Amino acid sequence: MTEAAIDWAAAARAELARKTMPRGALGRLEGAAVALAVAQRTLAPRLSRVRALVFAADHGVAHDGVSAYPREVTRQMMATLAGGRAAAGVLARATGIELEVIDVGVDADRHWDGVVDARVARGTANLRHGPAMDASQCSAALAAGAAAAARASTHDAIVLGEIGIGNSTAAAALLAALSGRPAAECTGAGSGVEGPALARKVALVAEAVARVGVGRTARELLAELGGFEIAAMTGAALFAAARGQTVLVDGFIAGVAALCAVRIDPPCRERLVFTHRSAEHGHRVVLAELAAEPLLEADLRLGEGTGAMLAVPLLRAAAAVLRDMASFDDAGVSDRR
Amino acid sequence: MTEAAIDWAAAARAELARKTMPRGALGRLEGAAVALAVAQRTLAPRLSRVRALVFAADHGVAHDGVSAYPREVTRQMMATLAGGRAAAGVLARATGIELEVIDVGVDADRHWDGVVDARVARGTANLRHGPAMDASQCSAALAAGAAAAARASTHDAIVLGEIGIGNSTAAAALLAALSGRPAAECTGAGSGVEGPALARKVALVAEAVARVGVGRTARELLAELGGFEIAAMTGAALFAAARGQTVLVDGFIAGVAALCAVRIDPPCRERLVFTHRSAEHGHRVVLAELAAEPLLEADLRLGEGTGAMLAVPLLRAAAAVLRDMASFDDAGVSDRR
Numbered sequence: 001m002t003e004a005a006i007d008w009a010a011a012a013r014a015e016l017a018r019k020t021m022p023r024g025a026l027g028r029l030e031g032a033a034v035a036l037a038v039a040q041r042t043l044a045p046r047l048s049r050v051r052a053l054v055f056a057a058d059h060g061v062a063h064d065g066v067s068a069y070p071r072e073v074t075r076q077m078m079a080t081l082a083g084g085r086a087a088a089g090v091l092a093r094a095t096g097i098e099l100e101v102i103d104v105g106v107d108a109d110r111h112w113d114g115v116v117d118a119r120v121a122r123g124t125a126n127l128r129h130g131p132a133m134d135a136s137q138c139s140a141a142l143a144a145g146a147a148a149a150a151r152a153s154t155h156d157a158i159v160l161g162e163i164g165i166g167n168s169t170a171a172a173a174l175l176a177a178l179s180g181r182p183a184a185e186c187t188g189a190g191s192g193v194e195g196p197a198l199a200r201k202v203a204l205v206a207e208a209v210a211r212v213g214v215g216r217t218a219r220e221l222l223a224e225l226g227g228f229e230i231a232a233m234t235g236a237a238l239f240a241a242a243r244g245q246t247v248l249v250d251g252f253i254a255g256v257a258a259l260c261a262v263r264i265d266p267p268c269r270e271r272l273v274f275t276h277r278s279a280e281h282g283h284r285v286v287l288a289e290l291a292a293e294p295l296l297e298a299d300l301r302l303g304e305g306t307g308a309m310l311a312v313p314l315l316r317a318a319a320a321v322l323r324d325m326a327s328f329d330d331a332g333v334s335d336r337r
Numbered sequence: 338m339t340e341a342a343i344d345w346a347a348a349a350r351a352e353l354a355r356k357t358m359p360r361g362a363l364g365r366l367e368g369a370a371v372a373l374a375v376a377q378r379t380l381a382p383r384l385s386r387v388r389a390l391v392f393a394a395d396h397g398v399a400h401d402g403v404s405a406y407p408r409e410v411t412r413q414m415m416a417t418l419a420g421g422r423a424a425a426g427v428l429a430r431a432t433g434i435e436l437e438v439i440d441v442g443v444d445a446d447r448h449w450d451g452v453v454d455a456r457v458a459r460g461t462a463n464l465r466h467g468p469a470m471d472a473s474q475c476s477a478a479l480a481a482g483a484a485a486a487a488r489a490s491t492h493d494a495i496v497l498g499e500i501g502i503g504n505s506t507a508a509a510a511l512l513a514a515l516s517g518r519p520a521a522e523c524t525g526a527g528s529g530v531e532g533p534a535l536a537r538k539v540a541l542v543a544e545a546v547a548r549v550g551v552g553r554t555a556r557e558l559l560a561e562l563g564g565f566e567i568a569a570m571t572g573a574a575l576f577a578a579a580r581g582q583t584v585l586v587d588g589f590i591a592g593v594a595a596l597c598a599v600r601i602d603p604p605c606r607e608r609l610v611f612t613h614r615s616a617e618h619g620h621r622v623v624l625a626e627l628a629a630e631p632l633l634e635a636d637l638r639l640g641e642g643t644g645a646m647l648a649v650p651l652l653r654a655a656a657a658v659l660r661d662m663a664s665f666d667d668a669g670v671s672d673r674r
Contacts, residue, residue, distance in 0.1 A: 019424075020414065020417055020423055020424070021424055021639050022405065022406075022528040022529045022638070022639070023529060024636075025424075025528075025637070025638050025639035025640075026424070026637060026639055026643070027616055027635045027636030027637045027638065028635040028636055029635060029637065029647070068359065069359075069671065069672075070671050072671060073670055073671055076668070076669060076670040076671060077357065077668075077670055079668070079669075080357055080663045080668040080670065083663075085357075085661065085662060085663035085668065086357055086662070086663060086668075087356075087357070087358055087362075087363070087658065087662060090654075090657050090658055090661045090662045091654050091657070091658070093657065093661075094650075094653055094654040094657040095650060095654060191359040191362075192359045192360060279364055295635060296633075296635070297634050297635070298364045298365040298366060298632060298633070298634070298651075299361075299364030299365055300362070300363060300364045300366065301359070301362050301364065302358050302359070302362035302363055303362075306363070309654075310366070310651060310654055313431075313432060313650030313651070314635075314647060314650070314651075316431055317427075317428050317431040317432060317646075317647055320427050320428070320430065320431040321424065321427055321428070324422065324427045324430075325422060325423070325424060325427045326417050326420075326422035326423060331413070331414070331416070331417040331422065331423075332413060332416075333410055333413040333414055333417065334406065334407050334409060334410055334413060335406075
């Protein structure tokens, strides 16, 4: 029997049932252990060496006031990200993860030391009025993501994260088009819009989805409604999964990129581990579409890969339980259940 | 102004509001950062060196069939705990925490290498029929906990955990007596009892609470209804808090011990950090009594300090955010909110 033919989920569940603890006592940590066993095709999964890939880009739609922050914030954040003092850098150090920041489309005159320059263009076009990117730009962004994943190809896993003012609007539109769900179910506060501003954001998403129409492929929708960082995360997921690498997916934006990857290449699903349930409204649709039940639920909605990073120590612990914990048999403990 | 006079919660919240992220974007991690700032009276809290104290003891009430496991399991688990292959050992290693296991009342002929011997007696008396322990036994158990905390007095924090077949019944009875809430609200599945067995457990708890009557002090209730490991955790919490040390409280059983400590010495509350919301039914009463909002919610109900250990990497990350992350001002990022 080949590794691929083994039902790793069933094998991991059976192994957990033998551990010296009441059945299910480790709650959602056990589901995470099963997801890692499936992703790595082993009952001894490892996440020793993990690299977070944080892709940054700007969005034409941000000119329409869909964010609580001005569009310049993407650019302004790059030096802080590169210097390791943004949330991504602080949490990467706190959790023992390497961090690589990749500029795939920031609207700026300059580049930054410590940031990989893979800029496709200075932001996308406004998805409200036409395609966010053309086919060759979409290919370039997918390739930039694949290249970043390739640089981490000896790591046990990669984390997918992002930054980009306006990208929760792009992700919501892409999700609505991919899932067929109403714009209102897919669209949330993002960086903090509420009330009438949120209603305008929902209307804009609905308008964009209506513009692209039905019957389009996932790849076409990615170009029409996505962003460079979203396409890069999709490319990274596709590349890493095809090589059998584990992909740890952050919250809403990264989740939509992952959904896009699964629609393009369904077998990649088993390599993806969804790490947390974001406070962003549309994330529930993403998780439902992918039948994912993430480990962590702490009302996170920051992006930059931070939710996935925070989950890594818990995932490492889940792997250790599966790998190292004693069973009732070998410990000589009664299991009279 | 002395350290104690500063409103550390308000100061920590103000500091978080200056960080380069949308307001509240780190969700419950921010509440954890505030709790640590309060516990350590600083905006630069640390959890570098943490020791988990796991107290083990047997319970007379376990003879009444209140657990899904036979009473011998406490004894059987000791060698596995000492060898580091129980959940506590695996998770301590996975999260970079030292582990000390202390026998404060296991019913066994022998002792174990690698387990601190502080046995008060071979299990408590049955709390259904009379006091679980006499006043001198209760003092001895409190002192054993204080001694364990003293051995860790240079650590940044201690974790309080336990093992003991029958101890969710003792904890439920103690909680019902301390809180005045009905037995049914305080009693849960423990290691996995359900249906008629759970109904019998609830009835037994109600009977024990009725036996001790009202108007008793927390210390008296601890002796009447507690267990040696529960009293030891109470003693450890009181000792550590009095010395200004941070105490990380695991789930239901440890939470009841912490509640007991707060009733004995209310100012100790601010040194206690509640780490996770257990799947055990009565834990919601514990958290409500202590106005605690734990960080982690993952349906854990194993004990052995495991929930608190799993929370430690997240708490370390929360501390790092408060300590190290850039503010809008020093990063030159627009905060137009």
